[in-house]
Amino acid sequence: MSAQIERTLVIVKPDGFRRGLTGEVLRRIEAKGYTLAALDIRTPDRERLEQHYAEHVGKPFYEPLVEFMSSGPATFVIVEGQRCIEGFRSLAGATDPTKALPGTIRGDLGRDWGEKVQANIVHGSDSAESAEREIGIWFSRA
Ligand code: IDP
Ligand code: MG
Numbered sequence: 001m002s003a004q005i006e007r008t009l010v011i012v013k014p015d016g017f018r019r020g021l022t023g024e025v026l027r028r029i030e031a032k033g034y035t036l037a038a039l040d041i042r043t044p045d046r047e048r049l050e051q052h053y054a055e056h057v058g059k060p061f062y063e064p065l066v067e068f069m070s071s072g073p074a075t076f077v078i079v080e081g082q083r084c085i086e087g088f089r090s091l092a093g094a095t096d097p098t099k100a101l102p103g104t105i106r107g108d109l110g111r112d113w114g115e116k117v118q119a120n121i122v123h124g125s126d127s128a129e130s131a132e133r134e135i136g137i138w139f140s141r142a
Contacts, residue, residue: 029079
C-alpha cells in the first residue's frame, strides 16, 4: 500500500439498506475511483456501536442513534484510495440530509426520516485515526 493511499470505514446504515440503496452508494464510491477492500453485511450490535459512537455519549441523539443503527442489517465497507477519507465525506454530504447539497448521497437520497436521529444513509470516518479505530472495531481481522 503506497503511503498516499488511505483507508476509510463506510457504513450503509440500516435506512439505506432497507431502502435498497446499498448498490447506489457502492456505485458512487467506485465511480469516484476508490476501491472496495472489504464488504460485510450484518446487523450492528450494541456493544460495538457504543465503541463506534463513543464521542457522542450524552448527546440527545445518542440513544436514538444506537437504537436506529441496531434496527436492521447494514453494510460495512473498507474503502481505499487517495484522500478517500475526505473524499468520501464530500460524496456523503452534510450530516442533515435536508441541508446536504444536491449531488451528494445524503442530498440526493436522504430526508429527515427520524424524529430524534438523522437517518442519513451513510457513515464515513472523519480522520485517519477514526478510520483505523473504526476498522478495528468492525473488522477485527482486517
Ligand atoms: P457524521 O455522520 O456526518 O460524521 P456526526 O456528528 O458524527 O455526523 O453524528 C453521527 C450521526 O449521529 C449522524 O450521522 C446522524 O445519524 C446522527 N446525528 C448527528 N447529529 C444529530 C442531530 O443533531 N440530531 C439527530 N441526529 C444526529
Ligand atoms: Mg462522525
